[in-house]
Amino acid sequence: MTDSSSPTLPAPPAAVPTKRPRGRPRKTLDERDDGNRRQALIMAAAALFRRKGFAATSTRDIAQSVGMHSGSPFYHFKSxxxxxxxxxxxxxxxxxxxxxxxxxxxxxxxxxxxxxxxxxxxxxxxxxxxxxxxxxxxxxxxxxxxxxxxxxxxxxxxxxxxxxxxxxxxxxxxxxxxxxxxxxxxxxxxxxxxxxxxxxxxxxxxxxxxxxxxxxxxxxxxxx
Amino acid sequence: MTDSSSPTLPAPPAAVPTKRPRGRPRKTLDERDDGNRRQALIMAAAALFRRKGFAATSTRDIAQSVGMHSGSPFYHFKSxxxxxxxxxxxxxxxxxxxxxxxxxxxxxxxxxxxxxxxxxxxxxxxxxxxxxxxxxxxxxxxxxxxxxxxxxxxxxxxxxxxxxxxxxxxxxxxxxxxxxxxxxxxxxxxxxxxxxxxxxxxxxxxxxxxxxxxxxxxxxxxxx
DNA sequence: CCTACCGATCGGTAGG
DNA sequence: CCTACCGATCGGTAGG
The missing domain is CATH 1.10.357.10 (Tetracycline Repressor, domain 2)
Structure with a gap:
């Protein structure tokens, strides 16, 4: 029984996007849990939007807080x-x-x-x-x-x-x-x-x- | 008796900053009512901040709505x-x-x-x-x-x-x-x-x- | 208060 | 999801 629907954020990947191994950690198909990444983005965005406001929060802020790079949120959300x-x-x-x-x-x-x-x-x-x-x-x-x-x-x-x-x-x-x-x-x-x-x-x-x-x-x- | 302390906005200078006569309308010293321009900026800013929010309002928006050019608000306010x-x-x-x-x-x-x-x-x-x-x-x-x-x-x-x-x-x-x-x-x-x-x-x-x-x-x- | 400009940052995209 | 990048916009400033 999985808990893929759990709304709690699985401890973020220790956001250090500056130096990380270039070859990204190979994931097999069944390890790719897109739903969780999307959920993580929503929760990080909520926290930042609340603290700094929507306009004052950049998509880069959000990406960084879940350990993504700047363009990646746009893979999950159109805008x-x-x-x-x-x-x-x-x-x-x-x-x-x-x-x-x-x-x-x-x-x-x-x-x-x-x-x-x-x-x-x-x-x-x-x-x-x-x-x-x-x-x-x-x-x-x-x-x-x-x-x-x-x-x-x-x-x-x-x-x-x-x-x-x-x-x-x-x-x-x-x-x-x-x-x-x-x-x-x-x-x-x-x-x-x-x-x-x-x-x-x-x-x-x-x-x-x-x-x-x-x-x-x-x-x-x-x-x- | 002047009404320089009146908080009402003296009808804005018909904000059309795109084409206006280059030589700016000479003002003698006693026509320069700095207080009024400052007041106008405050009122325009209040209206815009309320409608669009602080972060989503640019200082250019504010300048334009009182008929100023982009850098001019910073003559009246440091930031x-x-x-x-x-x-x-x-x-x-x-x-x-x-x-x-x-x-x-x-x-x-x-x-x-x-x-x-x-x-x-x-x-x-x-x-x-x-x-x-x-x-x-x-x-x-x-x-x-x-x-x-x-x-x-x-x-x-x-x-x-x-x-x-x-x-x-x-x-x-x-x-x-x-x-x-x-x-x-x-x-x-x-x-x-x-x-x-x-x-x-x-x-x-x-x-x-x-x-x-x-x-x-x-x-x-x-x-x- | 205008002119001309700068460095920084931003949302978003192509291509893999 | 990363890489590399673009056009647009922004707050602010120097110099007059």
């Missing part, structure tokens, strides 16, 4: 923009998957507490997506949206709409119960904004945990 | 980074001034409603700073923070601390009154995040106004 989109798409897929799991885990509660428990699950899951260790994909998506082309922006918008669609019914119930003070749509925009902004100030090594943040949100946003 | 900092500093000064005015206008209310009125004033003023027509400075500051050097980041942090300092006592009163459900510091971070994020989705031509947003925030964040 730098395509690589950016791949990062964002991967981020949304993982965010949606995490959100679905979080909602499923809370499905069987007594109806009285369902909506509250669902909102807590949504908030906690969102914070994990934003602040969890190694989760650079969605932060890059949030802060480099501008750099996307029109076509790719449309494709992403569908994934984002799918993600946010899970919030509206939950907020609707809470609003009707009187636990949510503002209209559903504005509430969703403001709440997601409060969460998304945490990327700017959250420090994993500081006192507050993701649990603390979730508690604070529930206390701030809901009545009684 | 592109200095221009970015000038944009952000101007943004914080104007934000602080607007906030002070907003608080002063609400100073004389009956004590029972003071804290609520103050919070409303802070929120409304913040939305104006972010979303008001031509207000690109603070949005640039919020989203290009990363591009600043360490020294300038420290200088800006002082202005930001000054700005946010006005929020804490107001939130403290509301928390003690039971109107604010979460701890003061986390409340401030989450609330400002909700507001700051509006830059991403607010559309001035759409239905919701800054007043609507302010109302929604008050309804969302405060109990009873």
């Amino acid at each position: 730098k923009d395509d690589l950016l989109y791949a990062v964002m798409e991967a981020g949304m897929h993982s965010a949606i998957a995490r959100q679905d799991q979080a909602l499923a885990a809370v499905q069987d509660l007594a109806a009285v507490h369902q909506a509250r428990a669902q909102l807590r699950a949504l908030i906690h899951s969102h914070f994990e997506t934003l602040l969890g260790p190694g989760n650079d994909f969605v932060p890059v998506m949030l802060y480099e949206h501008r750099s996307l082309g029109a076509r790719q922006r449309t494709a992403l918008a569908k994934l984002q709409a799918q993600y946010e669609a899970a919030w509206s019914p939950v907020l609707g119930v809470l609003h009707r119960e009187g636990a949510l003070g503002a209209p559903v749509k504005l509430s969703r925009l403001l709440m997601l904004g409060a969460l998304n902004w945490s990327v700017q100030w959250f420090d994993g090594k500081k006192e507050a945990s993701v649990q603390d943040l979730t508690d604070a949100c529930m206390a701030l946003f809901l009545k009684e | 592109k980074d200095d221009l970015l900092y000038a944009v952000m500093e101007a943004g914080m000064h104007s934000a602080i001034a607007r906030q002070d005015q907003a608080l002063a206008a609400v100073q004389d209310l009956a004590a029972v409603h003071q804290a609520r009125a103050q919070l409303r004033a802070l929120i409304h003023s913040h939305f104006e700073t972010l979303l008001g027509p031509g207000n690109d400075f603070v949005p640039v500051m919020l989203y290009e923070h990363r591009s600043l050097g360490a020294r300038q980041r420290t200088a800006l942090a002082k202005l930001q601390a000054q700005y946010e300092a006005a929020w804490s006592p107001v939130l403290g009163v509301l928390h003690r009154e039971g109107a604010l459900g979460a701890p003061v510091k986390l409340s401030r971070l989450l609330m400002l995040g909700a507001l700051n994020w509006s830059v991403q989705w607010f559309d001035g031509k759409k239905e919701a106004s800054v007043q609507d947003l302010t109302d929604a925030c008050m309804a969302l964040f405060l109990k009873e």
Whole structure:
């Protein structure tokens, strides 16, 4: 059983592209794991895009950080923009998957507490997506949206709409119960904004945990 | 009485730098309004930085949009980074001034409603700073923070601390009154995040106004 | 503030 | 995926 689908980066080939043996290490066909190299590029790009921004990151930076030479990323991606989109798409897929799991885990509660428990699950899951260790994909998506082309922006918008669609019914119930003070749509925009902004100030090594943040949100946003 | 301190851009010199009369229009010394050209550069830079991002905007873009030639911005600013900092500093000064005015206008209310009125004033003023027509400075500051050097980041942090300092006592009163459900510091971070994020989705031509947003925030964040 | 220019870097490609 | 390379662009400067 292979773990070729594992999203963890297999320790990079000790990036020293200056002096390396000229004859590149012969690989037989079954050793060529293209998927892993592509994955490695996506993860390295995510980390660099987050730290320095898309425009300030060169494709050479990315190549070097996975031990490739400058032209090689273009064997895996047609353009730098395509690589950016791949990062964002991967981020949304993982965010949606995490959100679905979080909602499923809370499905069987007594109806009285369902909506509250669902909102807590949504908030906690969102914070994990934003602040969890190694989760650079969605932060890059949030802060480099501008750099996307029109076509790719449309494709992403569908994934984002799918993600946010899970919030509206939950907020609707809470609003009707009187636990949510503002209209559903504005509430969703403001709440997601409060969460998304945490990327700017959250420090994993500081006192507050993701649990603390979730508690604070529930206390701030809901009545009684 | 001159209006040399007016922050409005005097209609740009119809930027057509390709064919313009070679002998540049002689200006006598008292016509040379260096301050205005510098201001024009700051405003053009703010608009471009906001639309395309700092790294994706060239100093040539900025020069062209005020009718200068490529090297000329460096007569007014030592580097592109200095221009970015000038944009952000101007943004914080104007934000602080607007906030002070907003608080002063609400100073004389009956004590029972003071804290609520103050919070409303802070929120409304913040939305104006972010979303008001031509207000690109603070949005640039919020989203290009990363591009600043360490020294300038420290200088800006002082202005930001000054700005946010006005929020804490107001939130403290509301928390003690039971109107604010979460701890003061986390409340401030989450609330400002909700507001700051509006830059991403607010559309001035759409239905919701800054007043609507302010109302929604008050309804969302405060109990009873 | 313009003119003329420089060194550096960048995204991307052909050909293997 | 590497090698070798190209055209374009960029921040910045000297000298007036």
